[in-house]
Each structure stands twice: as structure tokens, then as C-alpha cells.
Amino acid sequence: MDTRTFRVFRFARDDGPSRFDTFEVEAAPGDTVLDALRWIKIHHDPSLAIRHSCFHASCGTCGVRVNGREALACVTRVGDQDEGRVTVEPLANFPVIADLVVDMTSFVQRFPSPHPAARISEFPTSPEVPPGIDEYQRFEDCIECGLCLSACPVAATDDTYVGPAALAYAQRILEEPRGADVGALLDWADGDNAAWRCHAAFECTEACPSNVRPAQRIMHLRRALTGGRDGGS
Amino acid sequence: MSRSEDELDVIRAAREARGPVLRRSPGPTAWFDIRKTGTGHWAFSLNRITSLGLVLYLYLHLAVLSMLLGGEGSWHGFLEIATTPVFLGLDVLLVFGLLFHGLNGLRVALVGTGIATERQKALFWSFMVLGSILLLGAALHIIGSD
Numbered sequence: 001m002d003t004r005t006f007r008v009f010r011f012a013r014d015d016g017p018s019r020f021d022t023f024e025v026e027a028a029p030g031d032t033v034l035d036a037l038r039w040i041k042i043h044h045d046p047s048l049a050i051r052h053s054c055f056h057a058s059c060g061t062c063g064v065r066v067n068g069r070e071a072l073a074c075v076t077r078v079g080d081q082d083e084g085r086v087t088v089e090p091l092a093n094f095p096v097i098a099d100l101v102v103d104m105t106s107f108v109q110r111f112p113s114p115h116p117a118a119r120i121s122e123f124p125t126s127p128e129v130p131p132g133i134d135e136y137q138r139f140e141d142c143i144e145c146g147l148c149l150s151a152c153p154v155a156a157t158d159d160t161y162v163g164p165a166a167l168a169y170a171q172r173i174l175e176e177p178r179g180a181d182v183g184a185l186l187d188w189a190d191g192d193n194a195a196w197r198c199h200a201a202f203e204c205t206e207a208c209p210s211n212v213r214p215a216q217r218i219m220h221l222r223r224a225l226t227g228g229r230d231g232g233s
Numbered sequence: 234m235s236r237s238e239d240e241l242d243v244i245r246a247a248r249e250a251r252g253p254v255l256r257r258s259p260g261p262t263a264w265f266d267i268r269k270t271g272t273g274h275w276a277f278s279l280n281r282i283t284s285l286g287l288v289l290y291l292y293l294h295l296a297v298l299s300m301l302l303g304g305e306g307s308w309h310g311f312l313e314i315a316t317t318p319v320f321l322g323l324d325v326l327l328v329f330g331l332l333f334h335g336l337n338g339l340r341v342a343l344v345g346t347g348i349a350t351e352r353q354k355a356l357f358w359s360f361m362v363l364g365s366i367l368l369l370g371a372a373l374h375i376i377g378s379d
Contacts, residue, residue, distance in 0.1 A: 011255045013255075018255060067268060068266060068268025068269060069268065069269070092263065095255060096255035097255075151269075151271075151274075153263065153264055153274060153277045153278070156263030156264065157261055157263065157264070198345075199277055199280075199341060200273070200340070200341045200344050200345055200353065201271075201273035201274055201276065201277040202271075202273040202353060202354075203269070203271055203273050203274050203277075206271050206273065216350050216351065219344055219345060219346075219347055219350045220347065220350070222345055222346065222347070223346065223347035226346065
């Protein structure tokens, strides 16, 4: 068991400006950042606000920045952090409610409205792939963790940009509309703050823990906007 | 079980009573977070820096050309400064900015139209190798012309 220094972002709405608190944490290399945060909460400071649920990268609630990089705390190992000190911050480009907990409202509001269903059933009843689709790459894999929006450099300077997750979602609907209004969706994606604001940094794809590949999907969406309009990948 | 609007109003009021959330204003400083080590991130940041540099150069270039209005003597005086090692170094920096911004812009344009989307990183590094070769040739030419 090693002792690692954790530097954790702190903010409380009735407690003045934000700050960083430092904690010495006993952590084995295989322990996750979420384990360490829970250790801090139990042994040092029960007031530390963290959000988590499933512990296996499925719920998307424990997104944070670890040493500046977006990550799910539950699957980010302490032993993989090269720096001696591990700095944990809330996701960027989101309002902070408390400590490491951000308000996801703005993330959800970025999605097109009305918001057609991307998922009807958990498993496809037929293994056949519809015409125009090479293979299933389900946007349903998105766990809505917000890591992509936090990593996006465009979102860092413009909070009106709808961001990678919403655009990837739109492309997923285009791929398989299931009765959705494709024209309205394309008009939405063609808007001032949508597909054309992306600058192809691909940081969203790097950050995505669920292989949604938002940047590639935005590029396919652009291709649909400039002619194909099938949105296929 | 879904909550009624009245219950949601109570929750909202309770949240607001605790004071405002922390809204950290987005800004260009986020472009230069050195902890972001991804190729895409620093390519994006460098593209912005070079774009600002090139805009600055455009105005500088117009200012330099306006020296011609001052007659032959004024222009020759400038040429003496323009052939100093420091100025030639700035010329090489200008070529770097042009090459990086142009080639990375070409990558963004190609990828943005669906070309090499799955190989954008390889495309980026290919352009960077090409740019480095062109920069080396340009640098030798500029310094050799001294």
C-alpha cells in the first residue's frame, strides 16, 4: 500500500471561492481514483461531494478530470498516474454544484428538441444490418458522462456550441431514423452552433470511455449536410 | 415514480436557496492547458496561435509596404534591417506559421468533408513531416540568401 498525495478541487455554494485541498491517501496501484476519493470521504472529510453509482464505467456519473485529463474515476487506476501528485477536478465546461459534482442540465439541454428515441430495445431482434449501414456502431453506447464536452476546446470558449455528444446523437438518429423527422434534425445540425462549429481536434473521441467516437460522427454528419444526407458511417 | 411539478418546484427552490453554482467562464486559456497532451488539442491550440500571428503579420506587411511611400531611401533603409539574422529568423518563424496553419487547415478541411476521417491522426503527422521538410528547405533558402 502506497501513500499518494491527492489534490482535490473544492467548492461549496455557501462557502466562498473555490480552492484545492490536499490529502494523503493510502492507495494500492490497482485502486481507482474513485476508491481514493471514497477513502478521503471516509477517513478525512465526509463533506467531500462526489457522484458515482455503478463502479464499472456503465452509469457515466463519476466523470472528473484527473491530472487534467477527462476520465471516469471508477476505472482510472491510481497506479497509472505518472505524476507524484494526483489532481482531481470537476469536468470543465459545466457549472459546478459542489466539489467534483457538476450540473448536467446544460448537457441535456444541448440535445435536439424534440428528442427522438435512439434506443427502442436492448438487443436487436434481427442480426441483419439495414441497407446503407456497414455495421452496427450503436450510439446507444453513449453513457452521457459528459467527458466529451469537457474535453472539447470549442466548448471551452463558447457555451452555446451544442457539443460532441448531442451531434453524435443526431448522427446516430440519421443512421437509423425509426420514424424521426430527419429534415428537422438536419436543420438543427446545420445551425450556427452545431456541426460546423467543430474544429476537428478529436479530443472528444480521445476522451470518450464508451467508444462512441463523437468526432468521427460529427464528420459523417457534415457529409450528410453537404450532400449525402444519409448520415451513414 | 415521476415527481409532480409542485414537488419539482420545491426541489428547485431548495437548490437555489443554497446559492449560485460555480460558473467558470469559458475562455481561450482552456486552449493552452499544458496538461492536455493530446495531439488534437495542441494542434487546435497551435492553429489559433498561428492564425493570430498571421493576422498580425498581414498588418505588419502592409505597414512595411507603406514605406515605399517614403521613397527609395526609406525602402533601402528597411532592407538593411530585413537582412539581419534576427529578422531572417522571424522570416523562418513566419514560414513555420504558414506551413502549420495551412497544412493543419487542409487536414481539418479534408477530415471535415469525410476524407480520411478514420486516419486523421496519420494524416496530421504526414502533413507535419511534409511541413518539416518544406520548412527546412525554406530555412536554408532564407538563411542562404543572407
